[in-house]
Amino acid sequence: MILNESAVRHDMEKLVDQITAVVSEAFEIAGFDPALGKCAQSNRPDLCQYQCNGAMAGAKLYHQPPFQIAQKVVDVLSAEPMFEKVETVRPGFINMDVALDYLAGLLNEMREDDRCGVPVAEHPLTIIVDYGGANVAKPLHVGHLRSAIIGEAIKRIARFQGHTVIGDVHLGDWGLQMGQIITELRCRRPELPYFDAGYSGPYPEEAPFTISDLEEIYPCASGKSKADPAYKEAAQQATAELQAGRPGYRALWQHIINVSVADLKKNYDKLDVHFDLWKGESDAQPYIPAMVERMKAEGYAYLSDGALVVDVQEEGDTREIPPCMILKSDGAVQYETTDLATIIQRQQDYHPDRIIYLTDKRQELHFVRTFRCAYKTGLVDKDKTELTFIGFGTMNGKDGKPFKTREGGVLRLEYLLKDVSDAVYAKSKAANPSLTEAELQEIADKVGLAAIKYGDLSNQPSKDYVFDVDRFTAFEGNTGPYIMYTMVRIKSILSRFFAEKPDAEPTAILPPESRKETDLYLALARFQDAIEDAYTQNAPNRLCHYIYELSNALNAFYADHNIMKEQDAQRQGSWILLVQLVLKVLELSVDLVGFSAPDKM
Secondary structure, three states: OOOOHHHHOOOOOOHHHHHHHHHHHHHHHOOOOHHHHOEEEOOOOOOOOEEEOHHHHHHHHHOOOHHHHHHHHHHHHOOOOOEEEEEEEOOOEEEEEEOHHHHHHHHHHHHOOOOOOOOOOOOOOEEEEEOOOOEOOOOOEHHHHHHHHHHHHHHHHHHHOOOEEEEEOOEEOOOHHHHHHHHHHHHHOOOOHHHOOOOOOOOOOOOOOOHHHHHHHHHHHHHHHHHOHHHHHHHHHHHHHHHHOOHHHHHHHHHHHHHHHHHHHHHHHHOOOOOOEOOEHHHHHHHHHHHHHHHHHOOOEEEEOOEEEEOOOOOOOOOOOOOEEEEOOOOOEOHHHHHHHHHHHHHHHHOOOEEEEEEEHHHHHHHHHHHHHHHHOOOOOOOOOEEEEEEEOOEEOOOOOEOOOOOOOOOEHHHHHHHHHHHHHHHHHHHOOOOOHHHHHHHHHHHHHHHHHHHHHOOOOOOOEEOOHHHHOOOOOOOHHHHHHHHHHHHHHHHHHHHHOOOOOOOOOOOOOOHHHHHHHHHHHOHHHHHHHHHHOOOHHHHHHHHHHHHHHHHHHHHHOOOOOOOOHHHHHHHHHHHHHHHHHHHHHHHHHOOOOOOOO
16 A cells, blocks of 8 residues: 555655655554654664654553554555565564665665755755864964864855855964064064054065964064063063054064965865855954943943953853953953954854854863853844854874874974875885876875874764874775775776776666665665764764765675676666765765865775
8 A cells, every 4th residue: 555655756855754754654544643653774784674663652642552553553554665574573663674676766866866865955044164263373283183174074064955154264363472473573673664663655565474484483482472571561562552553563464364374275275174264353353342332331241350251150050150251351352252253243244043163172161151141142142043162072192192293292284194195105005006106196195185084073073082193094994095995996896897888878776686785775875864964963973974884885785796797787787876876975975074085096
C-alpha cells in the first residue's frame, strides 16, 4: 500500500525525513499520534539501517504494550515500497531497511543536482562571523590557526546553506601597541616628518619601514615599555595623541595598517582563509562616545571605584559575573567597550540576524559580559539578533602543552605550514619517485594544507588537541592525506575508464547488489544530514566525520569490486556514476572545510 504519493517521491529531502514522514503516517493510520513516528539512523547497522522507538513512548499514552503498538504500525508499513525490510523487535522497536531501488533513485537525483540534494534555506539569514583577531605589526602564529580555519569552515558551511555570511577579520589595531611602535620609531628616526608637530605638507606615500622592521620593532618597544616607566609613559602619551587625531601619528598608523594587512592577507591566503571585511578596533571608536553617554543617561552605567561599569549579573547565576567595564578609571576603553561599539556598527551597517565570535575558550567570560550588556542596554534586540560565542581549545604539542618552537617561542604560522608541506613532499617523493617537481610541489601544498586543516577541524572545536605532524601527514587513518588519497583514487579510476571507453555514456545508478555497495549508497544518502548537523551545531567536525565515513565506505567498496574488469557494461556504468557521485560529494565537502585535492599523489 502506498500511503501517500508524495511520501515515496524523494523531493531532495533528507532520507531520514522521508522515512519519518512515511512512518508517521503509518502511526496515524494505525490510530496513534503521528509524532511518535520520528526515525533515526540505527546505532546497530548489523541489525537494521533505520529505527523508530515511538512505540515505547506510545505505550504510556495509549496503555498498550509497546510491541503491540509497533506491530500495528508495521502491519501498515508491510506493503510500503520504500522499505526492503520492516519488522518489530521486542520490546517495541521498529527496524527498517530501505528498498534498494529506492536508494538508487535517491542517488540518481543527487547525481543530477549541483548541490547533491542539499536544499537552500527557505528563510536566509544575514550572519557575521568574527574569526580573525590578528594584531597588526605582529606575524600570524599558531595561536591564530584555530580561529582562522574553524571560522572559515563555519562561514563556508553557512553560505552553502544559502545564508548571507560576512567574514570580518576584526584586527587589533588601536591599543597601546600602536603608541609603543610610534615611540620606538621616534627614538630611531626622529627626523621623520610624522614627529614634526609643525609639518603641514603631505606625508610620504611609502611607509618608512617593512613588515620585517615592524616585527622587530614591536617586541623591542614592548620590552622597553615593561622595563622603563618613562618609556611606557611616552608610549601611553603617543597612544593618546594618536587616538585624539594627531595628523602625523594618524599617517604613521595608516602605514602600519597597510604594511601589516598586506602581510596578513598573504599568510591568510596560504591558509585559503578569506575575509570580506578588514575592519579593526579603530573602526568602532567613533561609536563609543554616544554609546557611553546613552548608557549613562538611561541609567545602565554607573561609577565603581572610578570606572564606568554596567551590572550583568542575572538571577539564577551559579557563579559571580563581574560587571561589564565600559571605561577604566583613567577614561581608557576596554575590549568590552570596543566589542560593544562594534556591535552597534554591525547593526547599523548589516542588520545581522546572528553574529558569531571565534576565540580561545578562555575568553568566554568576556563574551558573557559583553553579550549580556548588549542585550540589557538595548544595543541588540534579543529577539532579532543572536550573539553566539564559539570558544575553541588549545593546539598542543606532543608534550601536551601549548605548541611551541624548540626554543620555547611561539611558532610563526608560515613556518608551521612549511614544516607540514615539507613532510608531505618527502613522503610523496619516497612513495612515488616518478612524480615531477611541479607535481610534488602541488601535492605538498594541497595535501599539507589538508593535513593541517583536517587535523584541526576533525576535533570538536572546544576540545584541546595534540598537533602531531607525523600523524597528521599519514596517508592512513582519519587524516587529511587519507581523504586526499581517496579522492585521487577516484580521479584515477575515472581517467582510466574514459581513456579506455571514450564513447561510454553511463545512464543510471542501479540498485546495489552487495553489502559494501549498499553501505556506500547509505553513506552518500547521509550527505544532507552531515551538512545540516555541521551548520546547526556550528561544528565542522561533524562534516569531517562524514567525509571520513564516506571515504571509508568508498574504499571498502573498491576493495571488493573491480570496476575496470567488470564485464556487465550496465553494472560497470552504474559503478562509474556511483564513484563520480562520491567524488562530487567529497569535493563539495572538503571545499566547505577549506581545502582541495590534487590530481595525483
